[in-house]
Amino acid sequence: MKRHNKASIYMPCLMAMVWSSLTNTYAQVKTQKPVIAVAGVETALTANNRNMLADIARFELIRMDTFQVLDHYDHAQRNGAETATACYSLPCLKSFGEANKADLVLFGHVSDLGKSFVVAFRLVDVKSGQIVAASAREFMYLSEEIPNMVRVTVQHLFNRVQNKQLEATLLTSNELQASYVLSRIDVLNLSGPRMGFAYTVGPNADILRAPASQGGFGGRPFMYQFGYQFEVRYINERSVQGLFEVIPMLSGLDQNLFMPSLVVMNGVRQNRAGIEFAAGPGFHVAPMATGYYDNGVWKLAGEWTGAQPNPNPLVKRLDSRGLPVFSTQLVISAGKTFRAGGMNFPLNVFYVPGTGGNSRYGISLGFNSRSKKTGTSGR
Numbered sequence: 001m002k003r004h005n006k007a008s009i010y011m012p013c014l015m016a017m018v019w020s021s022l023t024n025t026y027a028q029v030k031t032q033k034p035v036i037a038v039a040g041v042e043t044a045l046t047a048n049n050r051n052m053l054a055d056i057a058r059f060e061l062i063r064m065d066t067f068q069v070l071d072h073y074d075h076a077q078r079n080g081a082e083t084a085t086a087c088y089s090l091p092c093l094k095s096f097g098e099a100n101k102a103d104l105v106l107f108g109h110v111s112d113l114g115k116s117f118v119v120a121f122r123l124v125d126v127k128s129g130q131i132v133a134a135s136a137r138e139f140m141y142l143s144e145e146i147p148n149m150v151r152v153t154v155q156h157l158f159n160r161v162q163n164k165q166l167e168a169t170l171l172t173s174n175e176l177q178a179s180y181v182l183s184r185i186d187v188l189n190l191s192g193p194r195m196g197f198a199y200t201v202g203p204n205a206d207i208l209r210a211p212a213s214q215g216g217f218g219g220r221p222f223m224y225q226f227g228y229q230f231e232v233r234y235i236n237e238r239s240v241q242g243l244f245e246v247i248p249m250l251s252g253l254d255q256n257l258f259m260p261s262l263v264v265m266n267g268v269r270q271n272r273a274g275i276e277f278a279a280g281p282g283f284h285v286a287p288m289a290t291g292y293y294d295n296g297v298w299k300l301a302g303e304w305t306g307a308q309p310n311p312n313p314l315v316k317r318l319d320s321r322g323l324p325v326f327s328t329q330l331v332i333s334a335g336k337t338f339r340a341g342g343m344n345f346p347l348n349v350f351y352v353p354g355t356g357g358n359s360r361y362g363i364s365l366g367f368n369s370r371s372k373k374t375g376t377s378g379r
Contacts, residue, residue, distance in 0.1 A: 097124065117138070120136035197364075208220065
């Protein structure tokens with residue numbers, strides 16, 4: 001009978017035991033990464049909610065492959081709440097980490113300074129309750145770039161910045177930044193339809209109310225207006241625009257009247273705030289007649305039947321019996337564009353000074369889709 005060497009029998013078993021031990025050791029080392037929990041990213045900006053920014057911070061930590069990162073589902077399982085939205089102090093962050101059995105807690109906040117954003121993160125050691133690392137960066141005033149600002153700040157905290165060009169573009173002030181800001185600003189183009197009302201004061205208001213037999217219109221001094229605005233930008237410096245606007249419109253359609261006009265305006269607009277101011281000449285056509293006042297009663301020039309020349313001075317004024325006459329005026333306007341979702345809603349007020357106490361005041365409202373970069377702005 002053939003005898004087996006004992007070494008040949010035990011060697012495979014020994015190698016298997018060694019391999020198993022090494023594998024278990026490697027697995028333990030691999031899983032013994034520090035456990036980190038993101039307590040939240042505090043911000044008052046509605047466009048970038050806390051949970052979204054916290055998820056961005058978690059994603060950056062996962063990409064580093066240095067920590068065992070707990071997500072908000074882990075928080076919910078252990079605490080019965082998804083985030084620590086009101087946890088700012090060190091004792092609170094320490095308690096949050098202990099409740100989640102984490103070694104480290106990351107917490108950040110985004111502050112709006114009016115002309116820039118500051119993004120700051122603190123890394124807290126749960127065992128000691130002390131801050132072991134912190135990073136605060138001041139960025140350009142571009143709210144749509146806040147997610148990238150959070151990424152850059154988290155990377156900077158751990159000295160792991162991936163895109164230094166993006167970091168430099170968001171942080172520095174140079175010609176590259178200027179062109180970048182200009183390209184990312186939500187530029188308003190408010191070409192489009194508009195509608196509103198104008199109110200006439202002075203003698204013309206009485207003429208509009210008077211019956212047609214007295215040269216009036218039998219209407220009201222409060223008229224509906226409808227038109228369309230065309231605009232061209234000739235200055236585009238950062239968030240400020242210089243505008244040339246042309247606005248044809250019709251008035252009095254609600255009173256069976258047809259009064260066309262054209263307004264040409266020069267203005268300036270602040271894109272971020274949506275505030276604008278403009279002024280320019282207006283051209284309109286309205287029926288005018290030559291006549292005179294006889295003891296306060298308006299009469300046409302042809303109504304004088306006396307043998308002597310008419311001693312009353314002749315004047316030209318608005319009269320429904322007259323012929324269409326082209327005249328000019330000055331229009332001054334100010335407005336603000338309100339944003340809601342993907343829509344713009346520009347609201348404007350205007351003033352048209354006149355002679356003899358005849359003036360007009362008005363308001364108009366427009367709307368447009370922001371995605372098409374077009375809109376409305378009434379005068």
